[in-house]
Amino acid sequence: MIIPLLKVTNLSKSYDNIVGCKNISMSLYPGEVLGIVGESGSGKTTLINCLSGNLEPDRGKIIFNTNNKETDFLNISESEKRKFIRTDLAFVHQNPRDGLRLNVSAGGNIGEKLMSVGYRHYGNIRSLATKWMNKVEIDKSRIDDLPITFSGGMLQRLQIAKNLITSPNVIFMDEPTGGLDVSVQARVLDLIRSLVNELNLTVIIVSHDLAVIRLLADKMIVMKNGTVIESGLSDQVLEDPQQEYTQLLVSSVLHV
Amino acid sequence: MRKTNNVIKIKDFKVDKGLPFDQEYNFAYLDENTKKMIRRAIIKALCIPGYQVPFASREMPMPYGWGTGGVQVTASCLTKRDTLKIIDQGADDTTNAVSIRNFFKKTSNIKTTEITEKATLIQTRHRIPETPLKKKQIFVYQVPIPEPLAFLEPKVSETIKMHSLSEYGAMHVKLYEDISKNGHIETAYAYPVKTNDRYIMDPSPIPKFDNPKMNNSPAIQLFGAGREQRIYAIPPYTKVKSLDFEDYPFDPFKAEHACDICGSKNTYLDEIIVDDAGNKSFICSDTDFCNKRKNK
Numbered sequence: 001m002i003i004p005l006l007k008v009t010n011l012s013k014s015y016d017n018i019v020g021c022k023n024i025s026m027s028l029y030p031g032e033v034l035g036i037v038g039e040s041g042s043g044k045t046t047l048i049n050c051l052s053g054n055l056e057p058d059r060g061k062i063i064f065n066t067n068n069k070e071t072d073f074l075n076i077s078e079s080e081k082r083k084f085i086r087t088d089l090a091f092v093h094q095n096p097r098d099g100l101r102l103n104v105s106a107g108g109n110i111g112e113k114l115m116s117v118g119y120r121h122y123g124n125i126r127s128l129a130t131k132w133m134n135k136v137e138i139d140k141s142r143i144d145d146l147p148i149t150f151s152g153g154m155l156q157r158l159q160i161a162k163n164l165i166t167s168p169n170v171i172f173m174d175e176p177t178g179g180l181d182v183s184v185q186a187r188v189l190d191l192i193r194s195l196v197n198e199l200n201l202t203v204i205i206v207s208h209d210l211a212v213i214r215l216l217a218d219k220m221i222v223m224k225n226g227t228v229i230e231s232g233l234s235d236q237v238l239e240d241p242q243q244e245y246t247q248l249l250v251s252s253v254l255h256v
Numbered sequence: 257m258r259k260t261n262n263v264i265k266i267k268d269f270k271v272d273k274g275l276p277f278d279q280e281y282n283f284a285y286l287d288e289n290t291k292k293m294i295r296r297a298i299i300k301a302l303c304i305p306g307y308q309v310p311f312a313s314r315e316m317p318m319p320y321g322w323g324t325g326g327v328q329v330t331a332s333c334l335t336k337r338d339t340l341k342i343i344d345q346g347a348d349d350t351t352n353a354v355s356i357r358n359f360f361k362k363t364s365n366i367k368t369t370e371i372t373e374k375a376t377l378i379q380t381r382h383r384i385p386e387t388p389l390k391k392k393q394i395f396v397y398q399v400p401i402p403e404p405l406a407f408l409e410p411k412v413s414e415t416i417k418m419h420s421l422s423e424y425g426a427m428h429v430k431l432y433e434d435i436s437k438n439g440h441i442e443t444a445y446a447y448p449v450k451t452n453d454r455y456i457m458d459p460s461p462i463p464k465f466d467n468p469k470m471n472n473s474p475a476i477q478l479f480g481a482g483r484e485q486r487i488y489a490i491p492p493y494t495k496v497k498s499l500d501f502e503d504y505p506f507d508p509f510k511a512e513h514a515c516d517i518c519g520s521k522n523t524y525l526d527e528i529i530v531d532d533a534g535n536k537s538f539i540c541s542d543t544d545f546c547n548k549r550k551n552k
Contacts, residue, residue, distance in 0.1 A: 079421045086423075101429070108433050115432065116425020122435055122501040144436050 003065050005030045005202055006051070006170060011060030013046050019226040020046035024060070026221060026231070028170070033196055033203045035217030035234055037210060037249065043226040044206045045174060051204065052172045053085045064088065066169040086116055090163035094175040096155035099162065100147050106133065106158055107143040113166045132161040136191060153184035157191060164195065173205040177212060189215055210253050214238055222246045277365035284331040285363040290314055294332035294487070298478060301489035306455030307419070308402050313485040323356060323381055324482030326398035330379045333394050333478070334360070339367045341375035346383035346524070346541030353381075370544050382445070384466040386523045386545040389475035391492070397460040399481035402488060404448045404458040424456050427499060435504055444509065450497045451490055459496075465508045465524045470496040513538040518549035 004027035013020040021043035028034050036044045049055040051062060053073070062073040066088050076084070093099040100109050110129040111119070119125050126143075133140045136157040138150075147155055156176060163171060176192065177185040193216055196203060207213055213220050213234055221231040222243065230243045241247045282288065290312075297311035316324040334340070340360055344352035348370040356379065357368050369375050372387040379396040389395055405415040408426045418424070427448060434442045447464035451457045459470060460479060470477060470490060477490040490496060500506040514521045516537045523545060525538040540546035 082421055082423065086425075104429055104433060105436055107436055108429050111432055112425060112429050115428040116423065120428070120502050122432065123503050125432065126436075 002029055004028060005032075005065055006204075007061075007063045007065070008051065009061040009063075011047070011050060011057050011062065013050055013055060013057040019043070021050070021223070022226045024228055026228070028202060028204065030202055031200045032219060033201075033205060033217045035213035035220035036204065036206045036223060037208060037213055037220060038223035039208065039249075042223040044208075044223055046226075047223070048172050048174055048204060048206050052089055052091050053081060054091075064170070086113075087166065088169045090166075090168035090171045092156075092159055092163055092171065092173040092176050094178040096147075096152075096159040099159045100155065102147050105144045105146055106138070106150070109147065109158060110162050110165055113162060117166055128165060132165050135164075135195070136161040137187075151184075152180055153188060156180060156188050160188075160192070160195070164199070164201075167199070169202060171201055171203045173203060175207055175209075176205065177207075177209070192216060210238065210250065222249070278362050281363040283336070283364050284334045284360065285317075286314065286328065286331045290328075291332040294328055297487045298329065298332065298489060301478070301487050302476070302491045304455070305490055305494050306449075306451030306457040306488060308486040308488045310485055311487050313482045316482065317359070318355070320483040321400060322352060323379070323398035325480030325484075325487070326379050326381070326396050326482075327356060327359070327480075328482060329396045329478050329480035329487060330360070330377060331364075333377060333396070334364055334366060336364075336366060338376045339369050339374055341369050341372065341378045341544075342380075343378065343383060343385065343542075343544075344381045345526075346385070347543040349543065371548075372544055380462075382461050382463075383524070383541060384462055384469045386520075386540070386542045388469070389473050391474040393475040395473075395475045395477045397462070397477065397479045399458070399460040399479045399484075399486070401446075402458055402479065402481040402484050402486040404446075404456050419455060422454070424450075427456055428501070431499060431501065431504075435501070441500065441504060441507070447506075448499050450499060452494050453497075456499070457488060457490075457496075463510075463524055464498065464506075465510045467496070467498045467506070468508055472496075511538055515540045515546060515549075518546045520546070520549055 006028040008024055008026050011024040012022050024047055036047065038044050050057040064071040064073055071084055107126060107129045110132055111125040114125050114128060130140045130143060133143060138154055138157055147158060150158060177188050180188060189212060195201060205216055217234045220234040220237050221228045224245050230237060230246050237246065238250055241250050294311055297309045301307065301309045314328060316327055318324060342353045342357040344350040347353060360366060361368060372385040377394045381398045403415055405418055409415050409418065431441050445463050446458055446461045447467055449457050449459055449467060459467060472493055474492050476492055479488045498506040511525045511527060513525055515523060515525060517539050520540055523540045523542060526541045528537045528539060530537045
């Protein structure tokens, strides 16, 4: 039997009287890409923030099972939690400027995670950073340039490299193509898809763009008003939506 | 014009003749309760090497940036039996050194000296003397910015957390950037160190040439930051290691010259422009060491 990499039980988070997300249960298996869709305010971001340790949920359980070790994410000390986040999780922000240090060179940004887990050899850090620049299709001559000189798409690819370099077990992506124009979106999506296949990544991706989910996600959940209203294989949900809201969502995709 | 009785006459001003001991002040200026509070902070700092202990820094009769932190630490440690030496950039005769020395002469009537070996308490700005410090000496640093992570993380709440959880990865990012820009670690002063294998510490703006002198020193080393209200310390015989990379080891750089006055080749030198043609002279920054060597 395969043990789920992440198991969530009855997770709830509210902001005073406003429901963020309510009684969410789900599991994620190694190598899976899970899409979370829903309209603005449906609780997608609250959920992903709870799972990645950015927010403290009110109730529920989050169990990670990484490197043959079970981690009760909500019941470990802060130091263990921060260490776990550093080594096992990664978070790709919608706005790459939130996930990068803009006054530090591209190489320094990519290398930071390595240094934070104990790499102390400049040459090694540098060559790994170069390798990852190649992987995300940024010319390696730009390694000493500051991120502010990069275009939006390059910034997002840089952020992806920065996050993947330590081979995290679960990668969270919050609208990774949100602020990009369509052709750049396609390129970033293509990159994410090839990295997912090549490295067998486990990803939770939040998006309101169903095309992104169809392209990347194996499974998906649909959220509305803080609860999961439908879940399943993404092809299944998108081809044969059961819930009224999902049907509306699927039918409102523009076909050019 | 109306006449008043409040006209200040020139002869009312006291002429300052070498600053006599002024008994109107409490010994070493600070009141005893303040000294007690500062001593408590110092003891805590000595117990946790490299940890920044907050303290209620007092307004001192000198501006911030002129060593108000160091002066408060010195004032709290000073006893009547102490011999005090004050240095500024290695020299005993520069403005900051002279004014602080006069301050303590006036408020505590203790002996002062320029000779490193004779001093029991040394307050410094930006240097550690060339003469090795010894047992039973207290060495006080003036610190402008005690937080080594401040340039990377502006939130104090976050830097406190980073210290408490030893999250020091970002510290090496700065060194990485140095090497990628300049081919070597360019940071030349306030070079970060790890104290007792635990806390990353700013050694105050001493040149990195002096960093090795902090390691395993028999003297007590105290750091006072007045404006930032922090005290930290290195107890005697404590490991102090400068941060570096395996392939770019720490290098205590100095100018490739000998002192033009005393001829010393292994001391830290000041570079001085001596004429309009841009000719340079290199001399020891430690005036006491240089004088002694010259007179030998």
